[in-house]
Amino acid sequence: MTVDDTDRLLLAALQEDATQSYAALGQTVGLSAGAAHERVRKLKASGVIRRTTIEVDPVALGRQVTAFVLLDANAWMGDEPTLEALRAIPAVEEAHVIAGPASILVKVRTATTEDLQASLRALHQVDGVTSTQTVVVLESFFERQPVVM
Secondary structure, three states, X not given: OOOOHHHHHHHHHHHHOOOOXXXXXXXXXXXXXXXXXXXXXXXXXXXXXXXXXXXXXXXXXXXOEEEEEEEEEOOOOOOHHHHXXXXXXXXXXXXXXXXXXXXXXXXXXXXXHHHHHHXXXXXXXXXXXXXXXXXXXXXOOOOOOOOOO
């Protein structure tokens, strides 16, 4: 699906507030409520809109420790068993196959450094992982979704 300027305006409006009505969305982009609804439906059907969710403050949930962990491996890690093993570790929020100094980059959030240590132990148990390098976040300036332009 090709995303046009109207779709981009709709996406930006939805990123700002996904709970607004189709009438409000339509007014924002110059469409009727029905036309806005149809465009959003097509954006969902084509996979441009992956899901509708809320953004939760992790610190409010007691997850104030954030770390990025590079996983070194003795073999290719970009397959389904690795994906499932990483998904099974609750503290892992993101996992990316990368090119560079390691095979996988994961983002981990925990309540304490002791929990981080337990998560690192779990990461070391993933088949193929030979070592890790961990960077603990002291402060986050911002985190954001892709900006629609």
